Structures are given as structure tokens and as C-alpha cells.
Amino acid sequence: MTNSFGEFADAKMFLCIGTNMTEAHPVAATFLKNALRKGAKLIVVDPRKQPLAKLADIYCQIKVGSDIAFLNGLMNIIINEGLYDKDFVENRCDNFEAFKAKIMEYPPERAAEISGVDVETIRKVAHMLATIKPAMLCYTLGITEHTTGKDNVMSTANLQLLLGNMGKPSAGVNPLRGQNNVQGACDMGALPNVFPGYQKVIDPAAREKFEKAWNVRKLPENNGMMMPQMMESLADKKIRAFYVFGENLASTEPDIRKVEHELSSAEFLICQDIFPTETTRFAHVILPAASWCEDDGTFTNSERRVNRVRKVKNPPGNAKPNWWIFKEIARRMGQDWTSNSGPEIWDNEVSALAPALGGIKYDRIENDGLQWPCPNTDHPGTAFLHRDGVFTHGKGIFNPVDWKAPAEVADKEYPFVLSTGRRLYQYHTRTQTGRSGLNFLMPEETADISVVDAENLGIKSDELVKVRSRRGEVEVRARVTAEVPAGMVWMSFHFREGSANWLTNAVYDPATLTAEYKACAVTVEKIQDTATA
Amino acid sequence: MKITINGKVCEATEGQTVLEVARANGFYIPTLCYLSGLTPTGACRICVVEVEGMRNLVASCSAPATEGMVVRTDTERVLAARRFIVELLVSCHPLDCMTCEKTGDCTLQNLAYELGVTGSAMVGEKYDYPVDYSNPFIVRDYNKCILCLKCVRVCNEIQGIEAIKTIQRGFDTKVATAYDTPLQESNCVFCGQCVQACPVGALTERKAKGLGRAWEMRKVRTTCPYCGVGCQLELHLKGEQIVKVTAVEDGAPNKGRLCVKGRFGYDFIYSEDRLTTPLIRENGSFREASWDEALDLVADKFKQIISESGPDAIAGVSCARSINEDSYQMQKLFRAVIGTNNIDHCART
Numbered sequence: 001m002t003n004s005f006g007e008f009a010d011a012k013m014f015l016c017i018g019t020n021m022t023e024a025h026p027v028a029a030t031f032l033k034n035a036l037r038k039g040a041k042l043i044v045v046d047p048r049k050q051p052l053a054k055l056a057d058i059y060c061q062i063k064v065g066s067d068i069a070f071l072n073g074l075m076n077i078i079i080n081e082g083l084y085d086k087d088f089v090e091n092r093c094d095n096f097e098a099f100k101a102k103i104m105e106y107p108p109e110r111a112a113e114i115s116g117v118d119v120e121t122i123r124k125v126a127h128m129l130a131t132i133k134p135a136m137l138c139y140t141l142g143i144t145e146h147t148t149g150k151d152n153v154m155s156t157a158n159l160q161l162l163l164g165n166m167g168k169p170s171a172g173v174n175p176l177r178g179q180n181n182v183q184g185a186c187d188m189g190a191l192p193n194v195f196p197g198y199q200k201v202i203d204p205a206a207r208e209k210f211e212k213a214w215n216v217r218k219l220p221e222n223n224g225m226m227m228p229q230m231m232e233s234l235a236d237k238k239i240r241a242f243y244v245f246g247e248n249l250a251s252t253e254p255d256i257r258k259v260e261h262e263l264s265s266a267e268f269l270i271c272q273d274i275f276p277t278e279t280t281r282f283a284h285v286i287l288p289a290a291s292w293c294e295d296d297g298t299f300t301n302s303e304r305r306v307n308r309v310r311k312v313k314n315p316p317g318n319a320k321p322n323w324w325i326f327k328e329i330a331r332r333m334g335q336d337w338t339s340n341s342g343p344e345i346w347d348n349e350v351s352a353l354a355p356a357l358g359g360i361k362y363d364r365i366e367n368d369g370l371q372w373p374c375p376n377t378d379h380p381g382t383a384f385l386h387r388d389g390v391f392t393h394g395k396g397i398f399n400p401v402d403w404k405a406p407a408e409v410a411d412k413e414y415p416f417v418l419s420t421g422r423r424l425y426q427y428h429t430r431t432q433t434g435r436s437g438l439n440f441l442m443p444e445e446t447a448d449i450s451v452v453d454a455e456n457l458g459i460k461s462d463e464l465v466k467v468r469s470r471r472g473e474v475e476v477r478a479r480v481t482a483e484v485p486a487g488m489v490w491m492s493f494h495f496r497e498g499s500a501n502w503l504t505n506a507v508y509d510p511a512t513l514t515a516e517y518k519a520c521a522v523t524v525e526k527i528q529d530t531a532t533a
Numbered sequence: 534m535k536i537t538i539n540g541k542v543c544e545a546t547e548g549q550t551v552l553e554v555a556r557a558n559g560f561y562i563p564t565l566c567y568l569s570g571l572t573p574t575g576a577c578r579i580c581v582v583e584v585e586g587m588r589n590l591v592a593s594c595s596a597p598a599t600e601g602m603v604v605r606t607d608t609e610r611v612l613a614a615r616r617f618i619v620e621l622l623v624s625c626h627p628l629d630c631m632t633c634e635k636t637g638d639c640t641l642q643n644l645a646y647e648l649g650v651t652g653s654a655m656v657g658e659k660y661d662y663p664v665d666y667s668n669p670f671i672v673r674d675y676n677k678c679i680l681c682l683k684c685v686r687v688c689n690e691i692q693g694i695e696a697i698k699t700i701q702r703g704f705d706t707k708v709a710t711a712y713d714t715p716l717q718e719s720n721c722v723f724c725g726q727c728v729q730a731c732p733v734g735a736l737t738e739r740k741a742k743g744l745g746r747a748w749e750m751r752k753v754r755t756t757c758p759y760c761g762v763g764c765q766l767e768l769h770l771k772g773e774q775i776v777k778v779t780a781v782e783d784g785a786p787n788k789g790r791l792c793v794k795g796r797f798g799y800d801f802i803y804s805e806d807r808l809t810t811p812l813i814r815e816n817g818s819f820r821e822a823s824w825d826e827a828l829d830l831v832a833d834k835f836k837q838i839i840s841e842s843g844p845d846a847i848a849g850v851s852c853a854r855s856i857n858e859d860s861y862q863m864q865k866l867f868r869a870v871i872g873t874n875n876i877d878h879c880a881r882t
Contacts, residue, residue: 004786005762005785005786005787006785006786024760025760025761025762026722026724026792026793027762027764027786027787027790027791027792027795028762029693030691030692030693030790033692033693034690034691034693037690037693141882144881144882145882149881176760176761176762177760177761178760178761178882179760179761179853179854179879180756180757180758180759180760180761180763180853180854181852181853181854181855181856181857181860182761182853182878182879182880183761184853184856184857184860185851185852185853185857185860185878185880186878186880187857188851188857188860188861188864189860189861189864189876190850190851190860190863190864190876190877190878190880191864191876191877191878191880192874192875192876192877193874195864195868196861196864201868201874210868210869214865214868214869216869218872219868219869219872220844220845220868220872220873220874222874223874224845224848224867224873224874224875224876224877225848225875225877226877227850227877227878227879230848230850230875230877233848238846239846239847239848239875240838240842240846240847241834241835241838241846241847241848242847242848242849243847243848243849243850243863244849244850245849245850245851245852245855245859245863246851246852246853246854246855247850247852247878247879249850252879252882268834268838270831273808274802274807274808275804275806275807275808276806276808283812283814284813284814285811285812285813285814285827285830285831286808286811286812286813286819287811287827287831288807288808288809288810288811288812289808289855291801291802291807292755292758292802292854293755293768293775293799293802294802295856297855297856297857297858297859298756298856298857298858299756299758299763299856299857300763300857301756301761301762301763301786302761302762302763303763303786305763305785305786306857307756307763307765308754308755308756309755309756309856310753310754310755312753312755312768312770312773312775313773313802314773316807316809317807317809317810318809318810318811318824319807319808319809319810320824321859322852322855322856322859322862322863323856323858323859323861323862325828326859326862326863326865326866327862328824328828329828329831329832329835329866329870330865330866330869330870332828332829332831332832333832333835333836333870333871334870335869335870337865342856342858345858345861345862346857346858346861349861350857350858350861367754367784368765368784368785369756369763369785424722424792424793425723425793425794427759427760427794427798431801432758432759432798432801433794433798433801434801435800435801435804435806436797436798436799436800436801437669437670437740437797437800438793438794438797438798440668440669440670440717441717441723441793509881512881513881514881514882515882517882
């Protein structure tokens with residue numbers, strides 16, 4: 001997030017696109033609702049009339065995967081009617097002319113045709129956005145989990161630059177992150193192209209810095225593989241050993257049959273986890289790890305806040321802290337690392353090596369955490385980025401982007417669009433919520449279908465249906481709901497049986513390799529009850 | 534502006550209430566219905582104080598501080614009024630404090646103790662509601678409800694869920710869902726904010742039942758293990774056992790709020806399913822191994838692959854749920870020891 005949860009209170013406007021906040025980030029949604037009570041406006045853009053949509057001043061029910069067409073059409077109106085922040089665009093941004101030329105290819109009529117939102121509504125949204133500021137744009141995986149995910153993100157940034165909603169409080173582009181420490185795992189350099197603190201591995205100066213710090217002769221100089229590439233390389237044996245730490249890939253990745261083929265092809269698979277999972281079935285070695293509450297460390301939240309996590313109990317049996325396991329493997333391969341606890345690793349290494357984290361030390365985050373960038377120990381942390389329109393590269397850069405349809409669209413054979421996401425009462429593959437009593441509130445998966453389609457197919461709520469894609473099929477109960485538009489099926493991946501990932505399409509954004517979980521083609525049919533047949 | 538409280542001159546700003554100024558200056562005023570950050574209702578009147586020049590006692594939670602105000606928080610008149618309110622509340626309250634989950638952390642119990650109320654001064658009608666144990670998270674015992682309505686206000690004004698409101702009138706007034714259904718049949722989302730707000734034993738955590746008394750528990754602040762909001766939790770622990778979880782009041786970013794997963798989704802750590810020893814696959818099944826054996830096997834396999842196929846034949850994914858220090862350590866292992874940048878995690882999904 002460029003901005004912070006604390007700033008929700010003073011926002012005058014929210015544009016929520018592809019974020020099911022009340023279910024996936026419930027506490028963030030409470031701050032949004034509080035702002036609405038104070039008079040803030042809300043525009044919701046989402047194919048599904050999910051709970052936020054019911055609170056919206058304007059709800060735009062776009063077709064799955066039409067985000068860029070919608071946003072470009074919106075910006076077409078804002079530019080053509082002269083409603084953009086001219087001062088911000090002229091003085092704080094680059095590449096406006098090329099961007100404008102691209103936007104001119106998306107008159108509102110074209111945006112309406114692709115997105116399914118009528119021209120008048122798009123115009124109303126444009127006018128509201130142009131007149132009420134500051135506005136926070138919030139998104140989640142509805143933007144990123146497309147083959148055009150990166151371009152979708154660029155498009156949201158284009159809009160906020162155009163409106164001058166950047167570099168100030170209660171504004172910005174705010175992706176709400178799904179996992180408690182996905183921000184932190186990125187910051188730590190668990191990415192194939194950067195060291196901790198986003199220092200590029202292809203930069204010789206960065207390599208030299210880390211070679212010195214880690215006391216090694218030569219660090220690898222090419223970017224590594226991203227996760228889907230790793231898994232595909234298991235099948236063709238280019239990757240011989242695969243180390244999976246705390247991920248249940250066999251259930252979380254698209255097209256489970258493909259994923260399981262890849263995992264079972266591994267010559268040597270190491271799983272380090274707190275529970276046996278669908279993934280550990282394929283392991284050659286399973287290493288039992290300490291869980292949350294069993295180790296001292298830090299998580300970094302969506303707003304870049306580094307928070308303390310505390311140990312209150314010992315791990316069960318012989319389970320060990322994860323950092324200890326890595327250190328022990330390093331020792332067996334000839335390197336003795338000195339840091340011997342979470343606090344030592346952070347204070348002596350992480351914060352010493354990542355400039356943006358330089359001022360964050362354990363003794364400063366006993367209570368509220370600190371938000372990076374926080375370059376020195378006198379620095380109070382940073383609530384919002386790009387203050388006064390000063391960006392990492394100097395100016396904000398407009399990126400012209402084109403709309404492209406999802407890789408697989410509905411056709412005669414598979415006439416429905418399947419879109420996927422998370423539900424309130426479970427978390428991912430339920431390794432944790434499934435063992436905390438939450439099954440009481442959500443005992444099984446459903447296929448959410450529209451009232452119209454249910455009528456046409458003769459399906460009632462709670463009846464068993466078969467949902468089938470080119471990759472697999474599942475049997476689940478139907479949930480007939482007004483949330484879902486005609487032609488769409490919506491499911492989650494919380495339950496192994498009936499997981500959407502038997503159906504999802506393993507196609508990826510070319511730059512980020514994020515899979516298109518949000519769109520594939522399926523059929524739905526009623527399963528005749530054998531008792532009555 | 535300046536106001537005087539119990540003889541001390543206190544600095545106050547426009548819009549501050551007498552209660553806020555008093556608390557900021559270290560004076561004790563009890564409250565039952567007051568909720569920081571929300572418009573005061575002044576319903577319970579336990580926070581009354583004496584203000585010079587005013588005939589009646591004033592509810593400090595809703596009285597704005599004004600220039601030159603002279604306030605006393607501890608006169609016999611004030612204490613008598615508070616005592617009378619507590620007498621009334623206790624007259625219809627079950628006196629089963631010995632077995633009540635809230636004992637030791639109950640505002641009503643504390644006030645009765647502080648003001649010397651025994652429950653014998655007035656004998657009133659008692660409620661006879663069945664206790665609702667129908668869900669695994671929230672026990673609802675409206676026999677103990679003092680109708681402060683904090684639960685209703687946090688549900689409606691803080692969480693924005695609007696699952697509960699009052700029904701009936703007078704003595705029969707009761708907090709309920711629409712049509713008085715069980716919570717799981719209403720639009721309740723089980724965030725449990727009502728439980729955290731309840732000052733008495735009317736709403737308690739089902740999982741905490743019988744696990745410990747308030748005074749036996751230590752509190753440890755930590756960060757929620759679920760989504761990316763990073764809510765600050767207070768773990769209430771007896772030994773190694775989490776008895777319950779509440780939100781850190783006023784902690785950033787969640788400001789005292791939680792959702793169902795953060796508040797009730799913690800006990801997976803105690804599951805019998807936990808992995809407790811290294812396992813090595815042999816002839817199609819897993820056998821237990823020592824750490825030395827498992828780690829030697831991993832290190833030897835890595836060394837063999839590096840020498841045969843180079844370091845780029847090894848790849849790994851880190852965990853977006855575990856602590857920063859673990860991810861740092863894993864990427865260091867891959868880069869500095871194995872010699873590859875084939876390290877990633879679920880960053881983009």
C-alpha cells in the first residue's frame with residue numbers, strides 16, 4: 001500500500017476494484033465503513049455484487065477481466081472533459097502524451113461494450129472521482145490474478161496519477177495483501193531478482209555488498225526462476241531438488257492435476273511445515289517447524305508496518321524454528337552463521353543490509369510497529385509514500401496499457417465463467433482455520449450461481465452440482481445468490497474436495513507469472529439425486 | 534481552556550468531555566456504557582461527577598469541558614449515586630461470581646466491591662433466559678446483561694455489521710438478533726467485538742470456558758497470523774495455553790478491532806496433527822528420523838546435485854505466513870550457500 005489503514009478515516013472517497021474486503025480483510029473494511037458513516041463516498045467495481053457493493057454509492061458490475069477497458073474508458077472521460085489534475089500531471093508525471101494517445105482508443109462506448117457497464121454510469125464515476133478528493137484506490141487479487149495482472153495494476157496507478165491522488169494522505173494505490181507476511185517475504189528478498197530491501201541481484205554493486213556481508217566469494221548474478229517456472233522444471237527435470245517451506249502448493253496452485261504431476265516428478269522434495277498437507281504427501285523429507293506463537297520474530301503488514309510476533313510456547317516434540325533449520329543446513333554445507341535468534345537476525349543482518357529498514361530495531365517496535373521506509377533510528381517511519389509527488393524514479397510514469405480478454409473465455413462447450421476467491425470463515429487450504437473450529441461456520445465449499453442460471457438449469461440451493469472445466473471436475477452444493485451475475489460461477493479453494501483449483505487455468509501474466517485464478521470457462525450441471533432417480 | 538478537577542487545574546481542549554480530561558490527568562471515574570471514540574450515550578450514569586454551580590450530578594462521559602469548570606469526582610454525593618446505580622444493577626443480576634467466567638475482569642463485580650454493594654439492599658425480579666451455547670465461539674447469557682448496549686454499538690458503529698439491536702421494552706429489554714434467532718442464523722460474522730466490549734459475564738468466549746481466571750493470566754502482545762492487515766492481538770495465557778484472544782486497544786493498525794479468524798482461529802497450534810519429528814520417505818512411506826539424519830540427507834543431496842548439475846538445479850519457495858527472519862534466512866541459504874537465485878514465494882497470489 002502506498003498509504004495506511006489509519007488514513008481510511010479521513011478519506012473522502014474510495015474506489016474499490018477487485019477487493020472483497022469485508023471477507024478477505026474484515027478489519028480494514030470496518031475502517032472503510034466508519035469513513036462512509038462520516039460521509040465518504042464509495043465506488044465499487046467488481047463482477048460480483050459482494051458485500052461492499054451493497055454499501056456503494058455507485059456499483060459497477062464489470063465483466064470478469066474487463067478492468068483495463070473500464071479504467072481506460074473512465075480516464076478517457078476524465079481527460080476529454082478536462083477533469084484531471086493538470087498541475088500534478090504536468091509537474092509530477094512523465095509520458096502523459098503517449099498515455100493519452102492510448103486512452104483515446106477507449107471512448108466510453110467501447111469501454112461500456114467490453115465491461116458491460118453503461119456509458120452513463122462510467123461518466124458518473126468519472127465525475128465523482130474528479131470532484132471528491134482525496135480518494136483511496138484499494139484493490140486485491142481481483143486486479144492481479146489475471147493474465148493481464150501487471151497491466152491491471154499499472155492502470156489503477158495511471159488513474160490515481162491522473163487524479164493527483166498520490167503522495168498525500170488518504171489517497172494512493174492500496175493493494176491489500178492476502179497473507180500476514182507476504183509483504184515481509186518480498187522485503188526479505190524471497191524473490192528471484194532481489195536481495196533483502198529490493199536490491200537487485202543483477203546489480204554488481206549490490207552483489208558485492210552482500211558478498212561482503214555474507215562472507216562469500218561470489219553470489220549468483222542472474223535472476224532466478226519464479227515459482228511456476230520452478231514447478232514446470234520439476235516435470236522436465238531441470239530442477240532436481242525443490243524446497244517447499246510452509247506452502248501447500250498441491251492445493252493452492254491452479255490446475256491441481258498438473259501441479260501434482262509436477263510435485264510427483266521431483267527427484268528430491270523437501271517440505272518444511274507445521275502440519276502434514278496435500279503437498280507433504282509428495283515429500284522425500286519432511287521437516288517439522290515451529291509455528292506462530294512458538295518463535296520470536298516480525299511480520300510486515302500491507303501498509304509496510306513491521307510488527308512484533310512473540311513466542312509464548314515451545315514447539316511440540318522435536319519441531320524447530322525455521323531459521324534454525326536453514327542455519328543448520330548452511331552449517332552442514334560449510335558456512336557458520338552467527339545470528340542465533342529472530343531478533344539477532346533482524347537487528348544484525350536485515351536492518352543493517354536493507355536501507356529502508358535501517359531504522360527499525362527490535363527495541364523500537366515493542367508496541368506499535370514502524371512503517372518502512374525508516375532509514376535511521378531517529379526516523380518515525382513512513383505512513384504514505386511519494387510525498388509531494390516525488391517518486392522513486394523522480395516523476396510518476398504513465399504506462400499506456402491495452403485491454404486483453406482472459407486466456408480462456410466462455411464458449412458453447414463451457415458456457416460459464418468461473419471466478420475464484422476467499423470466503424470469510426476459512427483461510428486458504430484450512431490447515432489452520434480447519435483446526436480452529438471454523439468449520440462450524442463454513443463446513444463445505446459451494447458453487448455460487450445466479451438466480452437466472454439456477455432457474456434455467458433447474459438447480460436449487462444446496463443441491464449437488466457438477467462443475468467441469470477442461471482440466472477437471474468437482475461435485476459441490478449450489479448456492480443460488482444474487483451476488484453472482486448470470487453466466488458466472490464463483491468458488492473458493494478452501495476445501496480439497498470441491499476446490500476451484502481442480503478447475504482453474506494454469507496460464508500466467510507474462511511478467512509476474514501470476515496465474516489467472518479469476519477467469520476460466522466451465523459447465524455447470526445438476527446431479528440427479530440417485531434416491532429419486 | 535482550564536478546568537479544575539479535585540483541586541487540580543487541568544488543561545482541556547474544545548470538544549473534550551469531562552471524563553476525557555479527568556482520565557488524561559490520572560483521575561479515576563468508573564464507566565460501564567462509555568466507548569472511547571463513539572458518541573457517548575450517557576445511559577448508565579455510573580460516571581457521574583459533581584460540577585460546581587450545577588444542581589444535578591453530571592454524566593462526565595457526555596458533559597463537555599467548559600472554561601473554569603470546577604469538578605469533583607469523589608464526593609460522598611457522587612459515591613452514593615454510584616452505589617445506588619450498582620445496587621439496582623445487582624438486584625437483578627445472578628450472583629454466581631464463583632463460577633462466572635468473567636470473575637476478576639468484571640466491571641460490575643469491581644464496582645460492587647469498590648462501593649461495598651452486597652446485593653442485599655434491594656431484592657428485585659431476576660431474568661430467566663436460557664443461556665445460548667449453540668455456537669462454538671460466543672456464549673450469550675442475557676441473565677447477566679446490564680443493558681449498557683456496548684455490544685450493540687460496536688456491532689453497528691465500529692464493525693458495521695448490524696447483527697444485534699434491542700428488542701422489547703422496560704425490564705424485558707433484551708439484546709437480540711433480528712427475530713431473536715441464534716447468531717449463526719443472523720448476519721453476525723462472529724468477529725466477537727461484542728464479547729470484547731461486554732463489561733460483565735453476558736458475553737464470553739466459549740473456548741476460554743474453565744481454562745483460567747483473569748488473575749492467573751499473563752497478557753502477551755503479538756501480530757495476527759492470518760491476512761495482511763496485521764492486527765495486534767493480546768494473547769491471554771495461562772502457562773503455554775492461550776485462554777482467549779482480544780485486540781490491543783488503540784494499537785495500530787487495528788485500533789482494538791478483530792475479525793473471526795484473528796479472535797477465534799488460534800488453537801490450530803495445539804492440534805494433535807502437528808508435525809513433531811523429521812520424517813524421511815522410505816519404500817513409499819514415511820519413517821521418523823533424527824534432525825541430524827534428516828539435515829545431513831538434505832545437505833548431502835544438495836551437495837551432490839550442485840556438483841552434478843550446478844546450483845540452478847535446486848529451487849525453493851519461502852513462506853508468506855512465517856516471520857521475516859525465516860524468509861531472510863531461506864534466501865540467504867539459497868544465494869550464499871547453494872549459489873542460486875531460484876528462491877520465490879507466493880508473492881503475487
